[in-house]
Amino acid sequence: MSEPQTSASAVKAAAAHWFERRNFWPVSAQDEADFAAWLNASLAHRAAYVRLEAAWKRSERLGVFKKSARPQAPLAPRRNLRLWFSSAAVAATFAVALVAINPFAPAPDADIQTFATAIGGHETLALSDGTKIELNTNSQLRTRITATERKVWLDRGEAYFKVTHNAKRPFIVVAGNHKVTDLGTTFYVRRESAKIRVGLVEGRAQVDALNAKTSVPSVQMMPGDVVIASANRIETEKKSITALATDLGWRSGLLIFKHSTLAEAAVQFNRYNSEKLVIAPAAADLKIGGTFKANSIADFAEVARVVLGVHIAHTTEHTIISR
Amino acid sequence: MEKPGPQRDTTDPRDPGAAMTASEVDQWFAREVLPLEAALMQFLQHHWRNRTDVEDLVQDVYVRIYESAQKQLPERPRHFVFTTARNLLIDRARRAQIIPIEALPDADTLDIALDTPSPERNAIARDELRRLQDALDRLPPRNREAVVLARIEGLTGREIAARMGLAEATVSHHLSNGIAALADMLYGDTTKDAGPK
Numbered sequence: 001m002s003e004p005q006t007s008a009s010a011v012k013a014a015a016a017h018w019f020e021r022r023n024f025w026p027v028s029a030q031d032e033a034d035f036a037a038w039l040n041a042s043l044a045h046r047a048a049y050v051r052l053e054a055a056w057k058r059s060e061r062l063g064v065f066k067k068s069a070r071p072q073a074p075l076a077p078r079r080n081l082r083l084w085f086s087s088a089a090v091a092a093t094f095a096v097a098l099v100a101i102n103p104f105a106p107a108p109d110a111d112i113q114t115f116a117t118a119i120g121g122h123e124t125l126a127l128s129d130g131t132k133i134e135l136n137t138n139s140q141l142r143t144r145i146t147a148t149e150r151k152v153w154l155d156r157g158e159a160y161f162k163v164t165h166n167a168k169r170p171f172i173v174v175a176g177n178h179k180v181t182d183l184g185t186t187f188y189v190r191r192e193s194a195k196i197r198v199g200l201v202e203g204r205a206q207v208d209a210l211n212a213k214t215s216v217p218s219v220q221m222m223p224g225d226v227v228i229a230s231a232n233r234i235e236t237e238k239k240s241i242t243a244l245a246t247d248l249g250w251r252s253g254l255l256i257f258k259h260s261t262l263a264e265a266a267v268q269f270n271r272y273n274s275e276k277l278v279i280a281p282a283a284a285d286l287k288i289g290g291t292f293k294a295n296s297i298a299d300f301a302e303v304a305r306v307v308l309g310v311h312i313a314h315t316t317e318h319t320i321i322s323r
Numbered sequence: 324m325e326k327p328g329p330q331r332d333t334t335d336p337r338d339p340g341a342a343m344t345a346s347e348v349d350q351w352f353a354r355e356v357l358p359l360e361a362a363l364m365q366f367l368q369h370h371w372r373n374r375t376d377v378e379d380l381v382q383d384v385y386v387r388i389y390e391s392a393q394k395q396l397p398e399r400p401r402h403f404v405f406t407t408a409r410n411l412l413i414d415r416a417r418r419a420q421i422i423p424i425e426a427l428p429d430a431d432t433l434d435i436a437l438d439t440p441s442p443e444r445n446a447i448a449r450d451e452l453r454r455l456q457d458a459l460d461r462l463p464p465r466n467r468e469a470v471v472l473a474r475i476e477g478l479t480g481r482e483i484a485a486r487m488g489l490a491e492a493t494v495s496h497h498l499s500n501g502i503a504a505l506a507d508m509l510y511g512d513t514t515k516d517a518g519p520k
Contacts, residue, residue, distance in 0.1 A: 008382035016503035020495060024473060024480035046345075047352065047385035054353035055506035062455050062474050245464050252468055252486075253476070258460075290456050291471065307452065 006044070014038065015048035019056070062291075116140040117157070119274050120295050122253065130164035131171065136190075136250050137272045137294070157271075158190035160251060165203070174210065178229045181206045187221075188248060195230045199244050207234060255294045259287050262304065262321060269297050277301070280322035283310050348392045355400035356388060360510040363408055370412055380415075381511070384408050458508035466501030469494055 125133040139157020154175040165184035173180040175196040185203035200221040208218040226237045249256035263284040266277040272294040313320045397403035484494040
């Protein structure tokens with residue numbers, strides 16, 4: 001009876017297939033009959049399926065990252081808006097619907113489109129050249145796409161770029177005092193108070209100071225590099241691609257921390273929420289890790305309370321964590 | 324069998340002659356046996372020279388356990404699991420004539436060696452969350468994203484496909500791989516301690 005069985009890895013894969021199918025997709029009566037036949041064909045099947053069910057049930061605890069610890073106004077589901085436009089006219093319609101056009105743009109220019117998100121927002125733009133831009137919370141950018149050049153100004157916040165490379169039509173992102181030139185690239189640019197942060201996921205990119213008078217040389221980025229540029233210096237940090245993925249958790253509406261202090265976490269949460277998270281000085285250096293919904297300070301506070309034993313207090317516009 | 328979500332599978336007793344109902348055995352198996360998987364794998368790795376067989380050996384141990392448990396649930400699950408594993412290895416070894424049977428410790432010795440005092444409840448809860456988080460973090464990025472959207476955001480397959488901009492078949496693949504890998508890490512992982520990196 002106990003042998004020979006189908007190889008354990010094949011049975012596990014079949015069990016995962018059935019589990020996934022039955023739980024996440026519409027299933028027909030025929031599917032269920034097929035499943036029952038598979039399940040009863042061997043005790044190895046049954047054990048593998050029960051094991052997956054149990055593992056999934058166990059992972060339910062991860063749901064603390066979603067479920068609110070206290071009643072909250074329901075949040076609008078995040079829109080994942082895709083804008084496909086082939087003509088300036090269509091683009092203009094979208095732009096009007098989506099944003100407030102900045103009257104202080106470099107020069108009034110029919111080719112310039114402005115896009116912005118509110119706090120907690122996340123929008124995906126698909127440019128006519130195939131380039132994809134995701135705009136994070138509280139961000140604004142302007143684009144000027146012409147036959148000879150593709151230029152984007154990141155006025156505020158953070159954006160992720162997946163650029164369709166075209167050597168004859170460089171793709172340039174201007175952020176503060178620096179510009180990032182794509183050399184076939186996926187990268188993000190984030191503006192922080194006096195700095196910009198550029199992370200390169202794949203391809204190549206170059207970061208330059210806009211002001212030619214500064215003596216800072218341009219930086220060639222390799223995948224995994226994070227460049228932090230301020231008025232008079234450019235530093236490069238080497239990160240793994242997984243670590244970069246952590247920086248990009250917002251693309252799934254998530255904030256991912258690894259050994260971050262509560263103070264650092266609060267800075268991130270406060271980018272995404274109008275309700276603010278405040279950390280008492282005594283608790284500021286406590287470390288936390290995990291994946292959290294960016295729009296739920298309540299979930300984060302609850303996890304911090306359980307894991308770190310901190311105290312949580314609320315005012316109308318603040319959540320306060322103290323020791 | 325229980326399915327998370329609105330529908331519930333109520334096809335329950337599968338064998339009227341069996342002393343235990345199928346779902347009783349399933350629940351017992353999930354509660355008592357699965358948490359021993361990492362220790363079981365360690366035991367098998369230690370006593371079987373071909374490591375690539377271990378996953379299949381675990382499967383065979385589970386089948387034997389299920390067969391017995393359908394008649395009666397063992398009173399001492401841990402002892403029973405390791406006795407079953409030991410007997411399986413003996414059968415295999417006899418057939419393959421590879422290792423001397425005496426090389427295997429008996430299950431009573433194992434029982435003592437493997438029994439560890441249960442840590443305090445809070446600490447378990449804390450470790451569990453870390454372990455889950457750690458397992459999630461170690462999934463390949465696309466698998467992970469699909470699992471997060473399913474588990475944390477509670478999205479359906481179609482919603483995940485829309486969110487990730489992928490074909491449904493691709494999402495299906497990422498989800499089932501991710502769930503299978505998660506199960507392996509939660510139950511079978513003997514390579515590292517759970518905990519923040």
